[in-house]
Every structure is written in structure tokens, then in C-alpha cells.
Amino acid sequence: MTTLAFDTRENVQTLLDALALGSIYGLMAIGIGLVFGVLRLVNFAYGQLIMAGAYALALTNDHSPVISMAVCLATVLVLSLAMELLAFRPLRSASPTTMLVATFAISYLLQNIALVKFGAIGKFAVVLPGLSGFVTVGDLSIRWITLVSIGVGGCAFAALALLLGKTTIGLQMRASAIDPATARLLGIDANRVITVAVLVAGVLAAIVAMILPIAESPLVAPDYGLRETIIVLVGVVVGGIDRLLTATLGGFTMGFAVGALSGFLPASGSWPFTSSVYLDSAVYMLVILVLLVRPEGLFAPARESAVERV
């Protein structure tokens, strides 16, 4: 009986951690999905916004958390706007491949700037250290940040639903995502809609930059947020990139799957797929399977299959 109770507790803890990771990835998925919606651009450089925010936190460790977080937000927003004005705007009519590879190049550029400026070793970002502590609920001891991640994820999603559903700019964003040409004919200012989307995505990136150092690793190196971005990008496409809801669910599912699998797989094993070092393989194999069965997205409503223009 004791072992069973112990197992249940472990499982609940694993599931909560997975839920928290899913929320963080879900936030990133919203940021990527929003920009894709209005620009048709997969922003690989999204992770470098998070990196920049985390560096801003690491460099302002000595100041009060409020100032530190404000600097982080400002840095990410300025960088987002710069990306939109200097790169996304000139690329607006380019092919999807060129746009994606261009954001690759920007991501690589920003990583190298960080590498040259701050070195490869990395800096520690300490924000609100109290959130690393534990709270005890019955048998469970849960980290505060786990609860905060889930809470922030839920609130952000609700706020976004309100923004898209109840405001004029939200309506314009949805219209631009469905049919940019017609939306522009009807008097929607494309630049304004895109700028708002990029800024909202930037705010989400800043929030993730504040949560990630507490939830995952506080050591901020030039490739900070890169692995997460890759997993979220994969998740967004697996979920269905054409709709914000399915994209978000895709990101959340990837985070949940990574969190749950890493909790349940044993720590070592000599053959592939038998231990948690093969976690990435397991996740990517699932991704391939899902894409083969539902190329339009796991959560996307089924549609008539036609020859896609590639």
C-alpha cells in the first residue's frame, strides 16, 4: 500500500511539472502563432528574444526585481520592434523558405553577438528567488514556480482570448490572419496590426524570459531558449499552425509530453528508446508519426486534401 501511495504522489508531481512546462511552451507557442497568423512567417529568432530578456535580467541582478523585470520587458520589446522594422517588413513578400532561413540567420546573428559580448560561459539570472521554494499541499511539496507557470499560462491565454475576441484590434488581427488582402481592402492598417501582434508576442517572450530562469536553468548562455524554441516550433506545426488555438495546444502538448516522458522514462539504458537520454528521439518520433497521420495539424479540423502549393 505504501509503495502505491508513493507512486501516486510521484505521478501527481510529474504531471504537475509537465503541466507547468506545457504552460511555458504554450506561452511561447502563442507568441510564435500570433506572428505567423499576421505575417505568415515562422519566427525562428523568437528564442533569441527570450535570450535577450534573460540576459537583461542577469545583468540587472543587483537592482530590485521590479526594475530588473522592467528592463527585461523593455529590452525584449525594443528587440521585437527592431526585428519587425529591419527584417520582417522588407521580407514580407519573400517566399516562406527565405523568410524562415532569414529568421535562422537573425537568430544566429543574435547568438553570436551575445557570444562575443558576454562570452560562452554564461551568467546567472536570479529573479524572485522566493519562487524556487516549495509549498506543501498534503503529501505533495510543489515548487511555487510550478504553480506560477500554470497560473500565468492560464491568465495569458484568457487575456489573449479577450484581446482577440472582444477588441477591434483583435478582430482586425483575426481578419488579417484569414485573408490579408481583403482585410487591407476593407481599411485595416496592416502595419499597425502586425506591430501589435509583434509587440504582444514580445510581451509573452519577456514573461517566458522571467519564468524560465527559475523553472529551468538560471545559467544564461548565448543559446538560451534555443532548445525550447525548437521544441515549440515543432509543437506549433504539429498542433496546426493555421489557427492560434491549435498552435497553442500543440506547444502545450509538446511541453507536457517532454515533461511527462522525462518523469516516467528510466535514467539509463544501453539501447535506443530505453532511457531518458533518448527522450528527444522519442518525442521527435511521435512528431513524425503525428505529421504523417495528420499533416495539417493534430488539433486542426479535417479538411479535403488537395495538392498543396509548396
Added chain:
Amino acid sequence: VTRVAHCAALGGPVVLLVLVGVLGSMGFVDPGREIEFRTALVSVAIVVALYVFVGNSGVVSFGHVSFVAVGAFAAGVMTIPVDLKPTITPGLFSLLARHSLGNIPSLVLAAAVGGVFALLVGIPLMRLSGLAAGIATFAVLGVTHNILGNWEKIGPGALTLTTVPETTDLLQATTGAVAVVVVAFLYQRSRFGRKLRASREDPAAARAAGIDIHRQRLWAFALSGALSGFAGGLFVHLNGTLHVSDVYLELTFLTLAMLVVGGVGSLWGAVVGALAVSALDSFLLDAEGGDVGFVNDLLGKPLWGGSRLVGVAAFMSLVLVLLPAGLTRGREFRLPRIGRLRRAAEGSVT
């Protein structure tokens, strides 16, 4: 007239590559810098291998470095001396541990492993297109990287493979790059290549004309995988060491960017993109080391450290933003200044 244009389309890249090889061997550049020429030529081989699929099919593959990786590890693991294997790769399957191959057989093996792997992966994956195909090929890279980095029965796992014979000299690098270019050219001129290019331009019309897009993409993917594996073999014999992170994200990004910078739609673009980025990379590296006279004179000191990393990335970002069609705008090489012939040929070559 079309024959002239086609000869130029193959001749241009080949002559350029031979020129790079000859320039590297002339010795008027520092002998220690010959490695930069060899690296550039191996980059050309990888980028052209990538082009065979991406350029002809119009589908982006983020997974091609998987084939480079398996080729490089196959060629590397099978050419280190048998008596050193217990120290360098202790966990190897006994069949792999007890045998070693020569240089040329290892390159053939690398091509075979890359080709077979691509064929197997391609059978299910080539049904996809667009973003789904891109992400699925990337997932293949993720799985390959993860398994190569952990499974010690087939390679060094997380350790670095060392003592691989450094057989990719200037002659082999040039011959290898030219060979990949010739195969790529013959393929794109063949029935298969033309069918695939037709499906790139208009999938619906190509299908209506009886082209099996899935099958054509699969052939291109397998051929491209074999060439990538071969280029991986050249790559491992270039440095003599190999770590699984050498053939992962950075190489994927660099080779894709080289291809797009040159112009994704043409063989000439693949060659030019790879050489242009490599040349800038070498130039900035030398300038950082204080080996470029005029930079020293201009600044009064060597270029500041780190400018290579930032400079190459900035160059690629700039080209992509300002010239989205690439340096060659996706056109094949043509002979200049024979206006009349060229105009006549223009209708038939696209």
C-alpha cells in the same frame, strides 16, 4: 545553342571549383591556410548535395545534416585503426570493432549509408510538403543527433571521435566537390530531374501530366542523401576529429543559409553561395589574426575578435533581407558577352 548554355551551366561551377583548388595549392597563400580552401570545397559538396533535393523539389529539408552525420560517422568509425578502437570507441559492436576500411572504400560506404538512410526515411516522409515536411525532416535530424550522441555501440556517443586519417587533401576535396556537382547536374538534366522541377513549379499540373510527385521526390531525396553522406565522409577526413555537435544545428543552419544566399533554384547558386560565405569566413578569420595587410593598415590593429562570427551572420542576414532570391537570383551560370546566343537560348533554359 542550348548545348552551349548547358555546357556553361556545368562548366561554370566546375571551372570555379578547380580554380579554388589550384589557388589553394599555389602556395602563394600561407601553406597553413590551405585548410580554409579544403573546408570551402567540402562546404560546396554539402551545399550542392542539399540543393539536389531542396532546389529541384522546392521542399525545404532541415534534416539533411542527418545524412552528412551518418556518412561522417560511418567513414570515421570505419577508418580509425583497429588497434585504437578499444580506446576511442570502447562500446562498439564487435563487427565494427574488428574491421577497418581504406580511404576510398570509406567514402563509398558513407555515400551508401547516407543514401539508404535517406531512402528509408523518405518513403514515409516524402508524402508531406510545406512546413510539415520541413518539421518532419527536422525531427529526423533530432532523432539522428540524439541516437548518435548516446548509443555507444555504433560510435563514440558523447565523446569525440579522434585519430581519423586526414585524407581529404586539396586534390581529394576538389575532386569530391566536382564529382558532387557533376552528379547534381546530370540529375537535374535527366528525365527524373525535369519531372521533379515540373512538380516544383506547379504540383497540380505536374500531377495532371502523369508525374508521380511522391516517387520523384523520393529519388531526389535518396540521391541527395547519398551525396550528403559522401560529403560527410570528406568532412570527417578533413579534420580528423568529429563530435556529434559538429554535425547538428550550426551546420544545418550554415549550409541552408549558404544555399539560400546563393539562390536556392540553381546549381550555380549553391556553388556561389557556399564559396561566398566560406570566403568571407576565411577573410574575417585571417583579419582577426592580423594576417590581412590592408585591414591592419586601415585599423592600425587586427580586426577585433569575434567579428568573424558576427560578420558572417550579418552578411547572411543582409543578403537574405535585401536579395531574397539570392546572389544568383536562382539562375544557372551563363557565358557573358555573347548576347545574341544568350537571347536565343533564354527561351529554352529555365
